[in-house]
Amino acid sequence: MQHVLPDERGHYGEFGGKFVPETLMTALEELEAAYARYKDDPKFKTELEFYQRTYIGRPTLLYFAEQLTKHYGKAKIYLKREDLCHGGAHKINNTIGQALLAKRMGKKRIIAETGAGQHGVASATAAALFEFECQVYMGEEDTRRQSLNVFRMNLLGTEVIPVTSGTRTLKDAMNEAIRDWVTNVETTHYMIGSVAGPHPYPMMVRDFQRIIGDETREQMLKIEGRMPDYIIACVGGGSNAMGIFYPFVGTGVKLIGIEPAGYGLDTGRHGAPLTKGDKGVLHGSLSYLLQDEYGQILPAHSISAGLDYPGVGPEHSYFKDNGLAEYSSITDKEALAAFQLLSKKEGILPALESAHAVAYLEKMIDKTSKDDIIVINLSGRGDKDVQVVADALGVRL
Amino acid sequence: MVVTKLNRIDEIFKQLRATKRSALMPYLMAGYPDIEASLSLLISVAEAGADLIEFGIPYSDPLADGPTIQAASEVALTTGVNTDIAFDLVKKAREKIETPIAVMTYYNAIYRYGLERFAGNAAESGVDGVICPDLPPEEASPWSEAAAQYGLANIMFAAPTSTNERLKKIAHMSRGFIYCVSLTGVTGARTNLPSNLTDFIGRVRKVTDKPLAVGFGISQPEQAKQVADIADGVIIGSALVSLIGADRETCTDAAAAYISKIREAMDS
Numbered sequence: 001m002q003h004v005l006p007d008e009r010g011h012y013g014e015f016g017g018k019f020v021p022e023t024l025m026t027a028l029e030e031l032e033a034a035y036a037r038y039k040d041d042p043k044f045k046t047e048l049e050f051y052q053r054t055y056i057g058r059p060t061l062l063y064f065a066e067q068l069t070k071h072y073g074k075a076k077i078y079l080k081r082e083d084l085c086h087g088g089a090h091k092i093n094n095t096i097g098q099a100l101l102a103k104r105m106g107k108k109r110i111i112a113e114t115g116a117g118q119h120g121v122a123s124a125t126a127a128a129l130f131e132f133e134c135q136v137y138m139g140e141e142d143t144r145r146q147s148l149n150v151f152r153m154n155l156l157g158t159e160v161i162p163v164t165s166g167t168r169t170l171k172d173a174m175n176e177a178i179r180d181w182v183t184n185v186e187t188t189h190y191m192i193g194s195v196a197g198p199h200p201y202p203m204m205v206r207d208f209q210r211i212i213g214d215e216t217r218e219q220m221l222k223i224e225g226r227m228p229d230y231i232i233a234c235v236g237g238g239s240n241a242m243g244i245f246y247p248f249v250g251t252g253v254k255l256i257g258i259e260p261a262g263y264g265l266d267t268g269r270h271g272a273p274l275t276k277g278d279k280g281v282l283h284g285s286l287s288y289l290l291q292d293e294y295g296q297i298l299p300a301h302s303i304s305a306g307l308d309y310p311g312v313g314p315e316h317s318y319f320k321d322n323g324l325a326e327y328s329s330i331t332d333k334e335a336l337a338a339f340q341l342l343s344k345k346e347g348i349l350p351a352l353e354s355a356h357a358v359a360y361l362e363k364m365i366d367k368t369s370k371d372d373i374i375v376i377n378l379s380g381r382g383d384k385d386v387q388v389v390a391d392a393l394g395v396r397l
Numbered sequence: 398m399v400v401t402k403l404n405r406i407d408e409i410f411k412q413l414r415a416t417k418r419s420a421l422m423p424y425l426m427a428g429y430p431d432i433e434a435s436l437s438l439l440i441s442v443a444e445a446g447a448d449l450i451e452f453g454i455p456y457s458d459p460l461a462d463g464p465t466i467q468a469a470s471e472v473a474l475t476t477g478v479n480t481d482i483a484f485d486l487v488k489k490a491r492e493k494i495e496t497p498i499a500v501m502t503y504y505n506a507i508y509r510y511g512l513e514r515f516a517g518n519a520a521e522s523g524v525d526g527v528i529c530p531d532l533p534p535e536e537a538s539p540w541s542e543a544a545a546q547y548g549l550a551n552i553m554f555a556a557p558t559s560t561n562e563r564l565k566k567i568a569h570m571s572r573g574f575i576y577c578v579s580l581t582g583v584t585g586a587r588t589n590l591p592s593n594l595t596d597f598i599g600r601v602r603k604v605t606d607k608p609l610a611v612g613f614g615i616s617q618p619e620q621a622k623q624v625a626d627i628a629d630g631v632i633i634g635s636a637l638v639s640l641i642g643a644d645r646e647t648c649t650d651a652a653a654a655y656i657s658k659i660r661e662a663m664d665s
Contacts, residue, residue: 009535020605021461021532021579023556024562055435166457175460184468185558281505281531282458294479295509296457336497 006316010199013321015314018062018198019281020178027185028170032200033103044100047362049282051096053260055129056086058211060094062219062375067345074365075372077227080216080244082379087247089351089380090212090240091122091193097208099126102189109133109184112191113177115142115170116306116353117149118380119193122157126191134158139169142305148386151309163244167299170236174283194237197315198284202313209243216375217247224373230254232365233377234356235327236271236307238316240379249324251262256364260302261329271300272328273312274320276327282311288320303332303392304352334359339382351380352388404551405497405525406573410608410629419625420448421512421660422610423652424501424634427454427486428478429469430645435478436486438641438647443496445653446660447530451528454483454502457585461503461530463585469642480510484522491523492541499526499552499573504540512543519549526573534566541570552576557597561604568605574630575603586636587614590623598627603613618662625663633659 005012018028035209052058069077082090095112102110110132114120127134136153140162143150150160156269165218166172174197179191184265195209213231231248235242235257238286245255262270270276277288290298300310319325327391330338333341335352340357343349350358357376368374382389392395425438430602441451455473459466480502487498500519507515507529519527527549532540534553546549550573556563558581568575577598580591586610591597596613602608610630614622617636624631641648 017536018533019536019576020533021530022533022554022563023554023558023578024554025533025535026558036554055502067398139480165464166471171458175458178460179463179583278509280509281503283460284531289505291505291509295503295505295507296474297505393515 004201006199006203012315012318015238015317016199016202016285018284019286020198020284021182023182024185028198028200030105031170031392032228034101035200035204038101048097048100052211054090056096057084059215059219060084061159062167062216062223065346069341071076071345072361072365074370075368078373079363079373079378080212080375081160082377083348083350083354083381087122087125088383089118089122090209090243091119092125092194093211093243094205094208094239095122095126096193097188098191099130099132103109103130105189107187107189109188110191111137111177111188112193113137113170113173114193115155115308116254117142117384118303118306119215120160121149121152121156121193121260123193124153124156127158128156132385133156133370136160137163137180138172139163139167141168142170145305145388148387149262151326169178171297171311191228192290194239195315196237196283196285196311197241202285202315205239206242206246206315209239212240212243212377213245216244227253228373229377230256230372230374231257231377232256232357232360232374233308234258234353234379235312235316235354236260236309237311238313240377242313242315245375255391256360256391257326257327258360259327259329260300260304260307260356261331264331265329269301270329271302271307272308272329273310275329277300285314287314287317303335303388304356306351306353307356308317310317328360328363330356330359334362336389339389348378349382350378351382352385354379355382400654404548404550404573405495406499407421409497410580412572413448414471414631419628419661419663420610420630421446421656422449422451422630422632423447423568423637423656424451424453426473426638427483428473428476429455429477429638430472430485430641430648432474432482434645434648436489437664438652439490440493441649441653443494445656447495447589447656449499449630451499451501451634453576454480454500454506456503459503461583463583463635464554465639467585478528480515482504483526483573483594484518487524497525498523499528499550500524501528504529507540512540516543516547516549520547521601526552528552528576530554534570538571545572553598554571554578555601557581557593558573561600565604568601568607574608575601575605575608575610576632577628579611579615582613584635585639586616590614595627595640613630618659621646621659622662625633631663
C-alpha cells in the first residue's frame with residue numbers, strides 16, 4: 001500500500017500538525033503554498049538536481065563494508081556514505097533544497113538551529129552559496145562540545161548565537177530560533193534541520209532527504225539485484241533515518257531506527273522518546289517526547305550532540321505506532337565502541353550519531369545469515385567528534 | 398458538569414462596555430517569585446484595580462515568550478509549582494476575590510494533563526478561561542470543546558500577520574475575548590507601541606464584535622492609555638513580572654502600586 005501522509009492539515013494519524021503561535025501561521029501557509037508550487041516544478045527540480053550532482057556530490061556511494069562483514073561473519077553489510085556529502089553529513093540535502101525554495105520566496109535571511117553543528121554548517125554552506133544572511137542558534141553547551149563546527153560556520157560567513165536558556169542544547173536552540181522567526185517572519189526563512197517542527201517541515205525535509213533512500217534502492221538493485229533485508233539508521237529528530245527509510249516503507253524491508261540510550265534507558269539520562277517517551281507537543285508538532293507528568297520537557301542526554309533531543313519527528317511516531325519501522329537504542333558506550341570499530345576495520349570515522357546505527361549490528365547480526373543484506377546509513381563523518389571521543393577515552397590531545 | 402451561569406469574563410466585559418472603560422489585565426505567574434507570594438499577588442493586584450488576571454502556569458519551553466518570562470518560568474519551576482498547585486492557588490484566591498482569572502499555558506501542559514481533566518479541574522478551582530499561545534484554530538477544536546463543556550472560555554490569539562480570513566476563523570472560535578498580539582515578536586516590554594497597531598485592531602474589529610484585548614510590549618501608563626483608547630482590554634505581562642522579580646520582599650505592594658498607576662492612566 002502506498003504511504004501517503006501527511007493529510008492536508010499536516011497530520012500523520014494523530015501526530016504532526018501545526019502547534020505554533022498565530023504570528024507564524026501565515027508564514028507556514030505561505031511556505032506550504034510555495035513548496036506545493038515548486039516541488040514538482042521542472043525548473044526547480046532541474047536546479048536542485050544540478051546542485052545535488054555538482055555541489056553536494058550525489059549520488060553518494062553505497063559501499064560494501066567487506067572488513068566489517070568479515071569481522072561479524074554474518075550478513076553482508078553495506079554503508080550508504082552520506083558522510084561523503086559536501087560538508088560531511090546528509091544535512092546539506094535539505095539545506096540546498098530549502099535555500100532554493102527560500103530564494104524563490106524572496107527571503108533575504110536564513111536562521112537555523114543546530115545541535116552537533118552539522119545542520120548549522122549545512123545551513124551556513126547553503127547561505128554562502130546562495131548569498132543569504134545567516135544566523136545559527138546553538139546551545140551554549142553544544143558550542144563548547146562542537147567548537148570546531150562553530151568556527152567552520154564563522155568561516156562560511158554565518159554568525160553563531162549561543163543559547164543560554166534552559167538546558168543550553170538543541171531544544172533550546174530551536175526555541176530561540178522560533179522566537180527569532182516570530183519576530184522576523186516577514187524577511188526570514190527558518191531552515192529547520194530535521195523532520196520535526198510544524199507542518200510542512202516534517203514533510204518537506206523528508207522529501208529533500210528521501211534521495212538517500214531512492215539512491216540506495218537503485219544502487220542495491222544494481223549491485224545485488226535485490227532489495228536489502230535490513231536498513232539501520234540513527235534517530236535524533238530523525239531526518240537521515242526518514243530519508244533512507246521512506247522509499248522502503250511497506251516493501252517488506254526491515255527498517256530499524258536507533259535512538260541514543262545515553263547512560264542507559266533506566267538512568268533517565270538518554271534521548272530515546274520513541275522507546276521511553278509519551279505523546280506530547282514540542283516545537284510545533286505532536287509526537288513522542290521526554291516529559292514529566294505535567295508536560296514539562298525533560299532534558300535529553302547523548303554523547304552525540306546531534307541526537308541530544310527530547311523529541312522526534314512526528315512521522316517516526318506514526319511509523320512506530322503503525323509498525324512501519326521499529327526502534328531500538330544504543331548507549332554512549334556502545335556508540336563509542338562502534339566508532340572505534342568502524343575506524344579500525346574500514347578506515348572510516350563515523351559521526352558519533354551514525355556510530356549508534358553501526359553499534360546496533362552487535363545486537364542484531366547474530367540472527368542474520370550470510371545471505372542477508374544490511375544497509376547502514378552512515379549519515380555523517382566523525383572528524384567533528386574526535387575531541388569528544390578523545391575525552392571519553394581519556395586521551396589528552 | 399455543565400456550567401450554565403455567565404462566565405465571569407463575559408460579565409466583566411459587559412460591565413465595562415456599559416461604562417465605556419477598558420479592562421486592565423495584568424499577567425502573574427504561579428510560583429513566581431515563590432508559591433505563597435504568587436497567591437498574595439493575585440489578591441493584591443485584583444484589589445488594586447485589575448479587571449481580569451492572566452495567571453501563567455510556568456512551562457519549560459515557553460517559545461512565545463521573551464527573556465523576562467523565560468527567566469521567571471525557570472525560577473518558578475524550581476519552586477516545585479505545577480498545574481495542580483496553580484489550580485489550588487486560584488481556588489484559594491477565590492475565597493477573597495471574584496476577579497476573572499484566565500490561566501495561560503502552553504498546549505503540552507494541557508495535552509499531557511488531559512484535556513477533560515484540565516478543563517474540569519480548572520473550572521472547579523474557579524478559573525474562567527484558558528489562553529494557550531501555541532494552539533492556533535487549526536488544532537484547537539478538541540481543546541475548545543473540552544473547555545466549553547466546563548464553561549471555560551478558550552481565548553484565541555490574533556496577530557498582525559493574520560490574514561483577514563484567519564481573523565474570521567479566530568474570532569469565530571475565541572470565547573471571552575480575543576488576545577491581539579500587538580507586534581510580530583515574543584512577549585516583553587518595548588519602548589514604543591507599534592505604529593500599525595490601530596490599523597491591526599481596526600482589521601480585527603471588522604470581523605467581530607467580541608472584546609479585543611491587546612498584549613505584548615505594553616509597560617508604561619501612557620502606552621496603556623493609548624491602547625485603552627482603541628481596545629477593550631490592556632494586557633501587561635513582562636513589565637509586571639520584572640517589577641516583581643526586582644524585589645521579592647516588597648513585590649506585593651509594588652505590584653499593587655504599579656497596577657493602580659496604570660489604572661489611573663487608563664481611566665484619565
